[in-house]
Amino acid sequence: MFTKNISKIPRAVWVQLFLLALGYAVYSANRLSFGVGLKAIAGQLALTTVEIGTIGTIFTLGQAFIDVPAGFLADRFGRKRMLVMGMTGLGFMTAMVTTAHSFFEAAFWRLLFGMTEGCWNIVMYSVAGSIFPAARGMLNGLMMTFYSIGAFVGPSYYGWSLEQTGDWSIGLKTMGSVTIAFGLLLVVGFKAKYTDTSKDIKRTRLMEALHTVGFNKVVWLAVLIQILNIIPYWGFASMGPYLFMTYKGFTAAQAGHFFGMIYGIGGLSGVVLGFFADHFGRKPTIIFLAVLNTLCAILIFHIIPANSSILYLVGVFMGIGLHAIYVLGYTIAQDGVSGAQIGLATGIVGASSYFLSFFSGPLMGYLTGSLGYLNALDIVVVAFEAALIIVAVVMKETHKKIPVG
Numbered sequence: 379m380f381t382k383n384i385s386k387i388p389r390a391v392w393v394q395l396f397l398l399a400l401g402y403a404v405y406s407a408n409r410l411s412f413g414v415g416l417k418a419i420a421g422q423l424a425l426t427t428v429e430i431g432t433i434g435t436i437f438t439l440g441q442a443f444i445d446v447p448a449g450f451l452a453d454r455f456g457r458k459r460m461l462v463m464g465m466t467g468l469g470f471m472t473a474m475v476t477t478a479h480s481f482f483e484a485a486f487w488r489l490l491f492g493m494t495e496g497c498w499n500i501v502m503y504s505v506a507g508s509i510f511p512a513a514r515g516m517l518n519g520l521m522m523t524f525y526s527i528g529a530f531v532g533p534s535y536y537g538w539s540l541e542q543t544g545d546w547s548i549g550l551k552t553m554g555s556v557t558i559a560f561g562l563l564l565v566v567g568f569k570a571k572y573t574d575t576s577k578d579i580k581r582t583r584l585m586e587a588l589h590t591v592g593f594n595k596v597v598w599l600a601v602l603i604q605i606l607n608i609i610p611y612w613g614f615a616s617m618g619p620y621l622f623m624t625y626k627g628f629t630a631a632q633a634g635h636f637f638g639m640i641y642g643i644g645g646l647s648g649v650v651l652g653f654f655a656d657h658f659g660r661k662p663t664i665i666f667l668a669v670l671n672t673l674c675a676i677l678i679f680h681i682i683p684a685n686s687s688i689l690y691l692v693g694v695f696m697g698i699g700l701h702a703i704y705v706l707g708y709t710i711a712q713d714g715v716s717g718a719q720i721g722l723a724t725g726i727v728g729a730s731s732y733f734l735s736f737f738s739g740p741l742m743g744y745l746t747g748s749l750g751y752l753n754a755l756d757i758v759v760v761a762f763e764a765a766l767i768i769v770a771v772v773m774k775e776t777h778k779k780i781p782v783g
């Protein structure tokens with residue numbers, strides 16, 4: 379399965395990559411739509427701002443719980459099984475959250491959603507990162523490109539559905555049902571001999587593997603980079619639609635479209651930026667993107683009027699940076715380990731960063747209530763991206779660059 383020439387990757391492997399990428403689009407449609415419904419959900423369930431932020435990001439806590447076990451179990455028992463279970467599970471949890479009648483019920487279903495989607499996310503990146511290590515950034519970027527398609531279509535559809543029906547549950551039930559159907563199709567579509575590229579970890583005890591990967595400096599550099607980007611990513615993705623609908627006068631359709639642009643269209647450049655990172659280095663790519671995120675956030679929050687079309691364009695550029703750094707966090711961790719431990723390293727980065735990103739939602743809610751929504755956005759988004767610039771400047775390059783041409 380490993381190859382040194384990307385042109386020699388078998389056609390059947392490209393088919394598996396396409397199914398992975400298409401699944402990531404379905405995954406992101408479910409993942410990013412929920413925030414558009416937060417205002418309606420908050421009204422129906424009588425939620426406080428802290429509770430709104432909590433159910434917006436509690437799924438990341440579920441993902442943190444499952445990421446390390448998912449990476450290890452997928453390497454040990456088979457990635458296909460974990461992928462199918464993850465896709466059908468996240469579809470089921472998307473539909474089930476509509477049955478909630480209280481904050482605790484909604485939080486419960488969202489927590490389980492995070493655990494099931496975590497199975498897909500970590501295993502998917504493990505498969506994509508194993509196929510062609512020299513172009514790992516580009517292939518991981520391919521996954522993010524499809525993620526972005528779903529991240530635009532999902533919120534845009536859900537915002538339209540919510541505005542047309544006035545019922546926040548209908549759109550989520552529809553997407554959940556479609557996702558379950560797609561997950562069941564993967565039982566036939568995936569071939570284990572192409573998805574399970576490495577099970578060498580079977581010969582390694584779990585504690586030995588955790589020790590080897592857990593004391594790897596490159597893995598923990600990736601964790602730090604991921605944390606500094608993912609907290610702004612999910613703080614803004616979860617609470618942003620609610621804040622813009624509450625304080626900037628956005629309708630549900632406008633919020634769905636705007637955040638679909640940021641988290642959808644903005645990520646379509648994943649392949650290009652992955653190519654850039656493979657050929658010119660991870661370090662300069664992250665420096666450029668972190669500066670881009672910081673400047674775009676300041677423009678969106680403080681300078682550009684809410685009714686300006688330029689706001690959407692700047693949102694796309696911010697989405698480019700948020701998504702590309704997210705991919706590079708996993709990619710850098712994979713740079714620092716052997717092929718046998720890619721799943722475990724990817725899981726450690728995911729677990730560490732998603733555990734802390736859970737707190738971005740409640741923190742945004744608390745800061746909004748105590749300091750105002752603009753200060754909340756500046757602290758959670760602008761300050762963390764600015765800190766990432768400093769880390770990127772002092773980090774060492776982790777990848778041997780591919781000569782251009």
